[in-house]
Amino acid sequence: MRGPAAPGAAGRVGVVLNPTSGKGRGLKVREKVFDGLAADGFTVHDLSGTDLPGATARARTGLTLGLDALVVVGGDGMVHAGVNAVAGTGVPLGIVSAGSGNDIARDLGLPVHDVPASLAVIREGLAARRNRGRGPDGEGVRMLDAVAVSRPGGAVDHWYLAVLSCGIDAAVNARTNAMSWPPGGARYVRALLAELRTFRPFGYRVTMDGEVWESAGTLVAVANTRCFGGGMRIAPDAVPDDGLLEVVHAEGLTRGQLMSVFPKVYRGTHVSHPAVHVRRARSVLIEPLPALGTMPPMAFADGEPLAELPLQCDLHPRAIGVLARTLGA
């Protein structure tokens, strides 16, 4: 059995924990995470905040401590915060998944709702990295593409790792967040039904590496990984380290078509519907096109509200290192 490692011998990590993630799971696992990292020989800095922007800001500031890794504890929103802190810095991200959906951890093959297994990945990943020298890549760290989001022609405002969407799903998300009743999942269903009742297609112009698509549409999603929304395979063939984004767009579906296509998203079979199109690109500009439909909703990325259109998404190959299982382990 492993005994406790000497304090600080394994390195220095910052931890950003969301106590509200997974309906309070984040708070429940708090002690286990902090005690576990200390027992593994890490010096641990608590960089948690009181909300998502606060957590992101504290994580960014914490990087000046000279961290060997930033560890996020929570769901996809916390991975989003971590990505916004470490993108392009060379500091790897450790993920302890304690959220509701955990789409990113699942897509990357990381443990879900298993703190000891997540801590083992972090410990072993950093040990493998130490043994190989501190280069950006190598065993223990998986380099992934990340997506920079900006206003057209502007500076980078945000990063994301998984999926940006400004379709009906984003409208449902926004409506759910604005409701205080009923509790739990029923709120999402109620918002979905309300959105379907009043749905009129959005007007989009999407420019993908110069190719332009203009249409009344139901959804535009720009995906680096496969899933969003707790297991919906919106881009079933997306690969987060292939240097390409998958752009999924659905034409202006009728309510009936929507009801039949929606369940297929869980298996990823919606992409064979004749009104659903998938393109690969590195650079994607999404603009509202009022002549063809209503104003698309605010974009969500990694499940978090991001910004109104127009938005430019640019793929940056291998911009993020995520602590992952050592090959062969």
Ligand SMILES: Nc1ncnc2c1ncn2[C@@H]1O[C@H](COP(=O)(O)OP(=O)(O)OP(=O)(O)O)[C@@H](O)[C@H]1O
């Ligand atoms: N102290 C906090 N730190 C970070 N985020 C917080 C905090 N308090 C509330 N939040 C909110 O928690 C949300 C992110 O939650 P997170 O993604 O970690 O868990 P989840 O939503 O349960 O899981 P998933 O996104 O995987 O479904 C954000 O929308 C954020 O506004």
